[in-house]
Amino acid sequence: FLFNLMYGRYTQELGVYAKEEAARLRESGQRRSVSERSRALDLLEYDKGRCARCRICTVRCQKFLISRVGEDWIFLILLGLVMALVSWVMDFCIAICLQAQKWMYGGLDSNVLLQYLAWVTYPVVLITFSAGFTQILAPQAVGSGIPEMKTILRGVVLKEYLTFKTFVAKVIGLTCALGSGMPLGKEGPFVHVASLCAALLSKFMSLFGGIYENESRNIEMLAAACAVGVGCCFAAPIGGVLFSIEVTSTFFAVRNYWRGFFAATFSAFIFRVLAVWNRDEETITALFKTRFRLDFPFDLQELPAFAVIGIASGFGGALFVYLNRLIVQFMRKQKAINKFLMKKRLLYPALVTLLISTLTFPPGFGQFMAGKLTQSETLVTLLDNRTWAKQGIAEEFDYIGHSEAWKHPQVNVFVTLVLFIVMKFWMSALATTMPVPCGAFMPVFVIGAAFGRLVGESMAAWFPDGIHTDGTIYPIVPGGYAVVGAAALSGAVTHTVSTAVIVFELTGQISHILPVMIAVILANAVAQSLQPSLYDSIIRIKKLPYLPELGWGHHEKYNIRVEDIMVRDVRYITLNCCYRDLHNVLLTGNLKTLALVESAESMILLGSIERAQLQSLLSQQLGRPRRLEYIRERAAAEKKRLLVLSNTDNEDGNQRASHEVRFQISTEESSLTPTRPVPQKPLKPALKRTSVVERPTEIPTSKKDTLNYTHIQVSKQKTDEAVSKRKRRRFNRSGKSLSNDVEDDMTIREIAEWEEMQLDEQVNFNNCKIDPAPFQLVERTSLHKTHTIFSLLGLDHAYVTSIGRLIGVVSLKELRKAIEGSVTVKGVKVRPPLASFRDSGTSSSENEATELHKLWDRHRSMSLPREHTPSESDEKSQ
């Protein structure tokens, strides 16, 4: 019971890259070593003293450094440095923005209305600017970016997501958005920013050559960059690495672990050193340092309270994700509102900002929810060492610094906390739907901290002298509860465990490790069984091409087989098909690759060909160059017939021609692809195979064409050697070099006729890159295993075969559908949509399945930009 695998589209390209890379390296390596040696010899000859040896040594050291240490280290250090700088500068700007708002608000304390206007206008302007700027420069910069990074690391190429424009839009947009004081986070976008930075650095460094062109390496570097993003945002290298792994990867290569650690540590280090140099801090410490007592952090009997926090956070996290999705879907469904908002794209963020900032206006409702504190100030106060509700009476506690904001003369501190939690909850869920670069991690973190604080204060009020009974009195530390709550809620929303580590690194204390771990695990258990993670939810909303995870209880996945979900009418081409078949096949279906089978009867799968390859084959066959060829040939034949009638030895000419052709093909290829060392490769399979394949080369159905074609090529090369580069390039691209001495005098009708003729010719696969071993599964492969393989290898699709015979195809789409069908969002499990067909007969069910799939396909192709390739329409227009 076995199956067969192939790397999908992306990995294919990757393979090509690796191959080219290898060839390049081999070549340059030889060249380099030769030049190195000669240089060394030169040096030795010139001055044979000690100096020469020194120089040789230096050269060798340099070489060693470049070859061994060079690439990755330098890249990661640069990445860490740049990201730390970006993070620090951004923090600095955000702080200034927030201070400016406070200053304005404070300066106008004579008039409440003016104060209100200042308080409200400032964020509205900033958010509107952020939304507008992002919209204009790069709409891809909107949102957190983690879902996109997850998709990209899965192997899908998302256009425009890793460009310089996006980088600028994201950085500036994010600074403005966070400077407005809305409940938005920096973490998610920072993952994106770091990836952008890595991609740009990669591009930049590939200018100097080296291994920067290798795509598999780029993926590794992107993974490291995600770690850097989290690491330098929170100065949490370990948590950053773990969080990025949990959030973006399905299978993680441990050998890339050190990259993430190295870069994230360096980045966090620089980030904190900048703070020291700026005299913000005395030395390198945690970002939100806590000072809980070390000797007795918590009592064993407090653990149930921590567990309660965990479970409640789990429900809260699920609710948050649900609320966030609800808002997005509501906004989409309400067409009237939607139309209006679409027209004025900036209106929605402005309105949301207005609402939120109105509610937090400190003299207004904000006084009941510590509205005047910024996010980080709030967090600092929540993690505070002291108990606010000492002795059960809220009024007595000693207000120091910002903690004062939580106190209200009339209202209990518990009420303030509850109000804060409730208001911030929906505000955050709402704010993160705005079309600005923003994340939800930090707001959720703060809400979690507030919830933890609430529980902690309640506990402190309940047990004023602590729970511990024997001997010393250890009062309860509500700050510890806040830490636990923060980790639990953020863990529940993101479905990660590593928020625990982030919390330790953020606070600089690990004493609450067990409560935090317990709460985070419980929160995850609850949240994961209720809702997808926030990032997966966004992936679904945005309909990004990503494979959902299998749930925790994925045992019924063994019941679904590939045969239940596969598409049975595969688009395929046969070895001996003609161009017309090719044309027809290209018009239908939308997969990136097409199966190549031996014949329609045997259906033995020989390989797969990329759609683009086929399209270029077709366009070569029908293109203008070939038509001109034809005209020229016709003219030549005319001429020949007229001039020399006697010495036509057809057979001899044929032979010569075929020789020429072969030679020409190989040279042409090598000139076209200097980096690809396999010119004969596409030829080989065809030659090796059944005789049908080889017809194009060996049975010259179009002898005339070839003959004339080569003839003209030579003449052309002789006559106009110095024709324009542009044209030649264009011609080269189409695979033929043309002489422009023939005029296109065919009428439309003639062209149509000619094209019909051309379409009836057999396809010549010689110049076509065939994937000789596409990924295969068998009918009885379980869904669980299919999922594993698809995730492991980053597949796009796989063929289903039965002893070599192609019987179906499974793509990401089918797999996703099957998984989502069996595990719905609510945790209620339904039967897989096609499982019922297994019991009934096969012939009828096949059709039904196909029909259903067609429906899905249609539906999908509407919504997914990726599936909708423009090629189809282009071909039609030809």
Place this chain on the structure above:
Amino acid sequence: FLFNLMYGRYTQELGVYAKEEAARLRESGQRRSVSERSRALDLLEYDKGRCARCRICTVRCQKFLISRVGEDWIFLILLGLVMALVSWVMDFCIAICLQAQKWMYGGLDSNVLLQYLAWVTYPVVLITFSAGFTQILAPQAVGSGIPEMKTILRGVVLKEYLTFKTFVAKVIGLTCALGSGMPLGKEGPFVHVASLCAALLSKFMSLFGGIYENESRNIEMLAAACAVGVGCCFAAPIGGVLFSIEVTSTFFAVRNYWRGFFAATFSAFIFRVLAVWNRDEETITALFKTRFRLDFPFDLQELPAFAVIGIASGFGGALFVYLNRLIVQFMRKQKAINKFLMKKRLLYPALVTLLISTLTFPPGFGQFMAGKLTQSETLVTLLDNRTWAKQGIAEEFDYIGHSEAWKHPQVNVFVTLVLFIVMKFWMSALATTMPVPCGAFMPVFVIGAAFGRLVGESMAAWFPDGIHTDGTIYPIVPGGYAVVGAAALSGAVTHTVSTAVIVFELTGQISHILPVMIAVILANAVAQSLQPSLYDSIIRIKKLPYLPELGWGHHEKYNIRVEDIMVRDVRYITLNCCYRDLHNVLLTGNLKTLALVESAESMILLGSIERAQLQSLLSQQLGRPRRLEYIRERAAAEKKRLLVLSNTDNEDGNQRASHEVRFQISTEESSLTPTRPVPQKPLKPALKRTSVVERPTEIPTSKKDTLNYTHIQVSKQKTDEAVSKRKRRRFNRSGKSLSNDVEDDMTIREIAEWEEMQLDEQVNFNNCKIDPAPFQLVERTSLHKTHTIFSLLGLDHAYVTSIGRLIGVVSLKELRKAIEGSVTVKGVKVRPPLASFRDSGTSSSENEATELHKLWDRHRSMSLPREHTPSESDEKSQ
């Protein structure tokens, strides 16, 4: 440029398991749901009150609990609980052992000689007992177990490594070994113990049915168990998970992450709660709690010192690994010594223990290296908050508790530390080579801490008032240096970064995060470029079947292609081959599976068949049942001929016969295997193995035996029919249900003739399980990618094809050779052994390559137990 994959042997089996599992689940699920529903209905009918509803509710809850929570949660909780108990009890016993030694040593303070005898005898006895006990009960329990777990998680089945015997031997052996006070660790063995525990629990729970038979799940559970092992050893859940991932995995499935976290957290929690319940601790805290100041943990200018610790630790770690290997290899090479020690297997550990305990004898040399402290006491003193060398004068510091041991009236504390480091270094390297269950992590950790302390004390002596210049005086904290040193050295030896996390969890403080991270990364960078990790080193020494990792600078891997390393003369069978070919093919080669090609001319790969399947095919064809069939058929024909001469249509009879045969086989299959669709499976090992056992049934060289054997069996069955299910089962196992109405009256010669006839028949593959899509690569797949795929999918071998044509095969063996050939241990890179053939012609090089490979194969099969399947030599001997 693409390739094609197949799961190797282990994963194949896994696939079979999954399938069976699915079938079973489906069946039982349907059955259960039906019975469930009927039971619910029954209840409703009987008493239609509130009570019935309650009961239904209860039933449903129960069902829910069993189905959803049942499996993983319960398993992980049980695992965590058991391991925590084991860990705690073991710690308790070790503490008692150590106390007993101290007590004996303290009680005899009147006589130094007696004291010495007591001091030395005690550990010698314990270690000897440990070594002997382990040797007798389960020699697999020797050593750390992490290398073996790494190999097992890679998919290799190591026999006897996960049995109850090994568990007992490991636990008791480890307790004695650690109780002796030798510099040995608990961590590595605990990984093994936890895995053993998981395997046993799995077996135990599979008694209750459910998913515990699924092998892929078992691997996941083993991975979680490794995390539990580290987690409950150090009470470090996060570090445990990360360490176990780094040490045992190559590619890690993030979806299994939570298992590790959950189990490790629970285990660590219970482990620490036990300490609280035992009144050892007031509440749950870290194992080696430190009390460094929080506000200013270290100055920025101290970072170079931390970096120095990191780099030095890197060299030290590499040296440790080298030393350890050197000792092992020295002991192996010295044949004279070796012989002597082999005879008295317990002499070596006894001698080593004698040497080490003599040197640590407190009144003797031990006084200069704090010899009287146990390992954990040493660690506590080294992580001490206070500075020992205050004001640069060692004598002045305030001795409290165990720290006194470091003070010597004549000798400086620096000298004590240096002596400690040097002595413990070689002692630990030596002690870990003893054949007892032991790890090296903890000793290395302590040495690292001592080294850090040394640097810290030096810094404190150098800068008595701290480095920080403006304002407050912050004295240097040497304990922080000790933390950094411990993490760095243990990280260097194990090549992991997660020792940093372990250190934080062990000390309960995370304030030194940046120094620790920097030191660990530097140490890793140095150590990884000099030596393999300790575990990889042991894997090499023990010659375990494991794929080595690609080095850091693995760019030249792109230069090696599969075509350079593949074996070109693949054993294959063709679709239309006869049984004779099958027989011949089975006699040669040693791969687990054989390729099935369309024909020898086309060489189109259709699939692969397990060797065992072919053997059962062959034995079916030649077996006695078939022969009896033949006799019966012959008799029937005879009868028919005699009775009715008119209507004998020979062809019709033939047809019917063949129909009957087919029918019989199919029913037999269904009756024999309600759960397993491969009835021949139990046959497999016996057939695969030494043919001597099964020769009678199988291969016709010894026909006499067969005859007699079967004859006797039949007579026995006739005589004592009631004997026994046991024997009948044996018959059934051989795949045929016998009718005993025909007597085997063929002569030997007839049988030989019949068998020759049978061998010339075409093979009927109908009842043979063919893997329809074996894993394929193409010639130009790079070594790097091949390595990735093999590690990702846990492959054993892969076929190399060129557009469907089989041209070679690559197995783990070739891959390992290629990697080790290109990256030697010392970091010096040589050219891949076969790369030179690429430049020359193909036809000659192929042969050479094959020859070379044969040489390798021979060499390998000598050294690697796993590769050495007896089939080849045994088959030849026939």
